[in-house]
Amino acid sequence: MQLFPCPFCGLRDETEFSFATEAGRGRPEPAAEVSADAWSSYLHFGANPKGATREVWLHAACGEFFVMERDTVTHMVTVQEAGEP
């Protein structure tokens, strides 16, 4: 059971959180100008790196979205930032 840091609530069990998206993936828009490839890539193709990763997570208990840097191999959480993902 991992512990994730919510910017408001502090360390909580991972079951209270859900993964939202990889950080820094801007939503392509306006729709009329977005190619099908660009949209599929936005919807379906994450980088899914082995090792260090930067992600947006949701603390479902309080509703806060935040950025978390962690390692997908060691599961160590390195950085957490509140505010604008």
Added chain:
Amino acid sequence: MTSTRLSTSGRPLAFTFDGRSFSGREGDTIASALLANGVRIVGRSFKYHRPRGIVGAWSEEPNAVVDVTLDGKTTPNLRATTEPLVDGMAVRSVNARPTAEADRLGLLDRLSPFLPAGFYYKTFLWPDWHLFEPRIRAMAGLGRLDPAHEPPADCPVVNARCDVLVVGGGRSGLKAALAAARAGEVVILVDDRPLPSGSSIDRELEIDGVPAVQWAADAVSAIAAAGGRVLSRTTAYGIYDHNLVCCWERRTGDADRQWRIRPGRIVIAAGAIERPLVFADNDRPGVMLASAALHYLRRHEVLVGSNIVVAANNDRAYETARALAAAGAAVTVADLREQARASRESGIEILAGATIDAVHGKAGVEAVTVSGRRIAADCLLVSGGYTPSVHLFCQAKGRLRFDDAISAFVPGDAVPGISVVGSAAGELGDLRIVPAWPRAGAKGRQWIDFQNDVTLKDVELAARENFRSVEHLKRYTTLGMATDQGKTSNMNGLAAMAAITGRSIPETGTTTYRPPFVPVPFTVVAGRRRGELFNPVRRLPLEAEHRAAGAVFREYGGWLRPAFYGAGAATDEIRREGLQARETVAIFDGSPLGKIEVFGPQAGEVVDYNSYQTLSTLKPGRTRYGFMLTESGVIYDDGVVTKLADDHYVVSCSSGHVAGVVLRLEEWRQDRFDRSRAFVHNLTPHWATLTACGPRARSLVAALSLGIDLDDAVLPHMAVAAGSFEGVPARVARVSFTGDRSYEISVPLSKATALWRAMNEAGRPLDAVLMGSEALLMLRAEKGYIIAGKDTDGTTMPHDLGIVGPRDKRQGEYAGKRSLFMDNALDADRQQFVGLAVADGGAMLPVGAHGVEPAAGGRRSIGYVTSSYDSPNAGQPVALGLIRQGLARTGEEIEIVHLGKTRRARIVSPCFFDPEGVRLNG
């Protein structure tokens, strides 16, 4: 008799084993009591039904697995070596009929040449595994489940934090805990044995000049005095992410407990387990670990034999030999080391450079041939060295290195937050061990994994068939996969593979260590999360009122809600409610309906982005129905949104989607808008919502004196008005899920009961009916109103319901927009939402039945029935479904198949009742 008890002290405890009566004494384990009574065969092996005896003295035991009946309840697969004896226990051997001693399937062992490792897998290829599986299941295995015994869900889970968690209460663990406690750290020490001090008691060691027993007791007191906590009979069975340690505490008289401990750091002092030696027939009852014999002697006053041979490759086994000789046994030490010196001391003969050539006696050791000389013996003790218990360290992704000085793997590079001390770290003193690993090509049946019946030949077979990696070896032969998790067999197994393949042991490597360290009962893992607490339902504030009114409850989207009212048959009551609701007026509890408020200057932008339909263009006090899409363009939920003011909206989504809709609103608010200019507040649990619907609904609401003008010109369909009820705010919304005139009245929870009673009172002269969810679901289906997630699936987009306005006309962005224009969205062959009328004169169509049409090579599914009801109002069965190109096929008849039967249905408009919609204002 072979093994005996040396004293008659202690309170006697009566028990039976395989139907025979025996007497043990207080403090016994089942194993020590069996040994005290001279029982040698305690079970039959998993595969070949070989007679097996007790090998170990604690959790490493591979053979002595038993079913225990106490107070009429049978618990299967307990380890006799760790289970305390209780007066009145009925103990039964596993995998043996009628008894372990006289097992009818014992002759299976003669077929062993035809049943090598992997033979079962080969039956997958030839001739046919179906022929074998039922028999294999009957013949192999462990204990029997007692279907009548459902253990209560009463094991508490304790969450704990500490600075230091010490695993293991032997000398090293106690010292580490003591030092930390004295340094002011918060300490928890867990020890799986009833008494602390580990193997020091058995070895009668002195620690700091004090006998181990006394020293350990003092240490425990000192730890407690310094504020620490010592948990005996508590096994740390797994280290999980971020160093969560789960422990199983066994208690007498109380339910066991699970401890979930988050320590600042972990000290592993889990000790080491003695290794058996591998030679022909080393599985005979009476072959036992030397350390186990010492344990039974020192803790239980049981002498495991009168003529004992001790086969060893290290110095420590001599401690055992001397203790047994002092207790009166005739002892021969067969020292496997060439450099040992043959000699004789009091009661002990020592043979140097010895070989174990044969073990005689089918049902138990009768004699041992050592270096060609037959020695009469009733017990053969083995000591092949010690394997440090590195399980927890490895579970935490620790890496091992091979230590030649002790011929064992020890912890390698440190893992953050974890240290390993004592025997677990390989600190075993001067063993002067000379490795005695299995040799390739050795003769006879040399057992490596006793519990899973894996021999040296099986390892050779695996290597020959190219399963050379230890992970493959494990899975092909099942070596180490038994309930003992290979505590005594893994090292010998991988050493055998190393010898066979000509690699070193470190090159061969170990298999992955995974929790749990010992078998942990599901009751302990599950705790109280069973039955109602497994996934608790949410309950209505008016549940008591509904019960008083005779409601029958079912779960809907996580809520426990009235399905219908009355003691009659469900179909009759639902039909009655559905008919009367359209004749007079129905009262329905819609409290779980979403009431999510969005406010602030950007509230309109947030709800617009969240929705397929534009909402900010509503006039204040008006409501609009619409969809919320995922970014894939799929309908996530439907619902109505009310604009109370330009900066204040209420999103009323489906009951089961409230939490999800709140979070998607939060996501857009935080990720896309100015989070200081829009706010989301879920008021669903704070307001009760009661609905009056039907032709007499207005009369009912009028009688409530809500201070609202109910004139249709003032409060038309899809409008909202604010009033008050008994001094608190009341909100009345004219939205309808039945197609009839309908008023949803919401009041703060404190007035829920009062409103319910007032509506019942007002309804009486109107012949009102209480309506449960089943009738409502039927009425909405008559109208063709969807339930998102029931009448839509993970592909359904708004245009599949024929709602294309926003897609074709709406400017600006909204969630899921781009997906509505992808190739798959524009595909002509999509499943679309339709009504399905029965066309063969039969009964209602089954939900889930597929529509089919001819296709190349047979027929293809063109969709399925999503909802179906025997509607009393429409005068015919009504069904809704998703059918390919359904919108363009109105009037066509299609085939519907279900469980081998074919039906006929006609594609029709989903609205079966009041297609003009006049009843909304009727």
